[in-house]
Amino acid sequence: MTDIVNKFGKIIVLEDDMVSSPYFLKFMNDALDLYENEDKVISIHAYAYPVKKSLPETFFLKNPGCWGWATWKRGWDMFESDGQKLLDELIKKRLVKEFDYNYSYRFSETLRQQAEGIKDSWAILWYASAFLSDKLTLYPGQSLIQNIGFDGSGVNSGISNIYHVENSNMDVRVRKIELIENEKAQKETEKYFRSIKTKSLKRLLWKLHSLKKRVFGKKIKK
Numbered sequence: 325m326t327d328i329v330n331k332f333g334k335i336i337v338l339e340d341d342m343v344s345s346p347y348f349l350k351f352m353n354d355a356l357d358l359y360e361n362e363d364k365v366i367s368i369h370a371y372a373y374p375v376k377k378s379l380p381e382t383f384f385l386k387n388p389g390c391w392g393w394a395t396w397k398r399g400w401d402m403f404e405s406d407g408q409k410l411l412d413e414l415i416k417k418r419l420v421k422e423f424d425y426n427y428s429y430r431f432s433e434t435l436r437q438q439a440e441g442i443k444d445s446w447a448i449l450w451y452a453s454a455f456l457s458d459k460l461t462l463y464p465g466q467s468l469i470q471n472i473g474f475d476g477s478g479v480n481s482g483i484s485n486i487y488h489v490e491n492s493n494m495d496v497r498v499r500k501i502e503l504i505e506n507e508k509a510q511k512e513t514e515k516y517f518r519s520i521k522t523k524s525l526k527r528l529l530w531k532l533h534s535l536k537k538r539v540f541g542k543k544i545k546k
Contacts, residue, residue, distance in 0.1 A: 329400045334360070336394040341473030344370070344392060345491040348468045352394045354498040355382075355462050360396060364503045366459035367395040372467040374489045375512035381497055383506035384460040385513065390447035392469035393461075403453050407439030410452040423455055425510075428517035460503060466492035486520045 329335040336352050338344065348370055359365040365384075370392035372379070388395075404410055411432065414420050420432045435452055437443040454461065467489040 326400065329395070329397050334394065334396045335400070337390075338392055338469075339473075341471060342392050343470040343472055343491065345468040345493060347492070347495050348392065351464060351468055351496045351498060352392075354496075356394055356396070358498055358500065359462065362503070363398070364460055365462060366399040366402065366454045366457070367393055367461045369393045369461050369463050370467070371469040371471065372463055372465065372489065373513055373516050374467075374487070375509075375516045377508070377512050379463075379465040379509050379512065380501075380506065381465045382499070382501060383463055383465065383509045384501070384504065385463055385509055386455050386458075386460060386505050387451055387513075388454045388459075388461040389463075390450065391471050399454075399459070402457050402459070403450060404456075405446075405449060407435055407449055407452075410449065410456065411435050411439050413456055414452065417456075419455070423452070425514040425517050428514045428521065460505060462498075463509070464492070464496045466494065466496075468492055468496070 325335065325337065334356050336349070336356075338348075351370060352368055355368040359368070367388040369385075369389035371389060414423055414432060414435070421427060424431050431448065431451065434443060434445060434448045438445045438448050468491060470489060470491055471487055
C-alpha cells in the first residue's frame with residue numbers, strides 16, 4: 325500500500341470481503357479531488373454505520389474507518405505503527421474517553437492489545453494516528469459499502485449481522501462542508517455502539533442460559 329500511495333499520491337482501498345454500491349468509486353474519486361489540498365481531511369470512508377436517525381448527505385467524523393476507504397500520501401504519512409506510543413499519548417492527553425466514543429466502544433482496549441502483540445490490527449493504529457493528529461474523515465449519509473466478512477470468513481471477524489447495511493443506490497453529491505466533526509453523527513454512532521454492546525451481552529446471557537439448561541438437564545435425567 326505504501327508503495328502505491330507514494331507512486332500515485334492517493335489510493336482507494338477495498339478488501340475482498342467488501343461489496344460496493346455502483347456509486348462507490350464516483351464518491352471516492354469526487355471526494356479525493358475536492359479535499360486533496362485540505363490538510364484537515366485525512367481520508368474518505370464509504371461505509372456508514374446503520375444508525376437509527378438520518379444523517380446529512382456527507383459529514384465528518386474523527387474515526388477514519390477501514391471498510392472501503394481512501395487517502396492521500398500526506399494522510400498516510402501520518403500513520404504511526406507504534407501502538408504503545410499512540411496509547412501512551414491518548415492517556416497522557418486524557419483522550420481515552422473521546423477516543424472510545426464516551427466509553428461506548430473499547431477502541432483503546434483494541435489498541436492496548438495491538439501494542440502488546442495480542443491482536444494484529446493496522447486499522448486501530450490508523451484510527452489512533454488520525455485521532456491524535458486531530459484530522460477528519462468524510463463519510464456518506466448512507467453506506468456505499470457492505471462488509472460481508474462477518475460470515476466467519478473475514479480476518480479478525482466472527483459471525484455477526486450487527487454491521488449489516490444495505491448499499492445506497494443513490495449518487496452522493498460531494499461538496500465542501502464545514503471542517504468539524506458532525507455532532508449528530510458522532511452521537512448517533514455512539515448510540516449505535518452502545519446498542520451493539522447490549523445485543524452482545526444479551527447473546528452471551530442467552531448462550532449461558534442454554535448451556536446451563538443442557539448441563540443441568542442432563543444431570544437431572546440421570
